[in-house]
Amino acid sequence: MRDTITLYQHGTLAMLVAGLFEGTLPLGELLEHGDTGIGTADSLDGEMVIVDGQAYKVQGSGKVVPLTPDTKVPFASVHFMDAQETRSLVGVTDEQLKEQLQAEMKMDNVFVGVRIDGTFSHMHTRAVNKQVRPFPNLTAATRVQPEFEQDQVSGSVVGYFSPHLFQGATVGGFHWHFINTTRDFGGHILDFTVNQAEISVQVLENMVQHLPITNTEFRAKNMALDSLNKDIDEAEH
Numbered sequence: 294m295r296d297t298i299t300l301y302q303h304g305t306l307a308m309l310v311a312g313l314f315e316g317t318l319p320l321g322e323l324l325e326h327g328d329t330g331i332g333t334a335d336s337l338d339g340e341m342v343i344v345d346g347q348a349y350k351v352q353g354s355g356k357v358v359p360l361t362p363d364t365k366v367p368f369a370s371v372h373f374m375d376a377q378e379t380r381s382l383v384g385v386t387d388e389q390l391k392e393q394l395q396a397e398m399k400m401d402n403v404f405v406g407v408r409i410d411g412t413f414s415h416m417h418t419r420a421v422n423k424q425v426r427p428f429p430n431l432t433a434a435t436r437v438q439p440e441f442e443q444d445q446v447s448g449s450v451v452g453y454f455s456p457h458l459f460q461g462a463t464v465g466g467f468h469w470h471f472i473n474t475t476r477d478f479g480g481h482i483l484d485f486t487v488n489q490a491e492i493s494v495q496v497l498e499n500m501v502q503h504l505p506i507t508n509t510e511f512r513a514k515n516m517a518l519d520s521l522n523k524d525i526d527e528a529e530h
């Protein structure tokens with residue numbers, strides 16, 4: 294039976310902040326733990342979106358590339374989609390939606406998987422550029438990020454709300470990515486306006502944190518915890 298109450302995360306955001314961009318888990322293994330999710334690919338090569346068991350990366354060039362099971366990822370979160378509640382959205386912005394969800398769902402202390410399918414009158418994204426060794430830290434790597442915008446685009450928003458308590462392991466608050474229906478536009482979402490869409494939300498009961506224990510760089514890394522909050526806010530919001 295599919296486990297639909299668990300968020301499975303490989304790697305931590307703190308590892309990316311520290312410049313650990315090497316892929317450490319094959320996508321094929323990640324997808325055993327979920328068919329829906331977000332993350333990044335080896336060498337921080339783009340914004341990853343997983344919908345219906347297929348992963349794509351949206352690269353800094355804007356190009357969308359389907360990923361094969363042998364692709365390794367340094368950081369990703371997945372779950373098996375099983376919408377507990379779906380409803381229609383019309384004309385709402387991402388900020389309005391966040392406020393509505395927080396007011397109605399009392400979600401501050403839980404992980405929530407979100408998927409929105411439909412048409413968006415506006416979608417504004419960005420995508421990180423692939424990095425080369427020696428890797429910089431995340432703040433430096435994300436200082437320049439290409440942005441993309443489309444109007445009247447149909448597709449899927451996939452992402453999570455995570456309790457702020459877990460900032461560091463992941464991004465506290467909402468973190469969501471987009472991919473359009475024709476699979477040639479997407480990225481890390483900056484803002485959007487829904488035209489008409491269906492939203493499903495899934496409150497997740499467990500969070501499994503998987504670590505790349507055989508990666509020697511990870512094992513030896515000294516994480517700068519004092520500046521972690523600031524670094525994440527700078528790179529991810």
Ligand SMILES: [Zn+2]
Pocket residue numbers: 340468469470481482
């Ligand atoms: Zn992102």
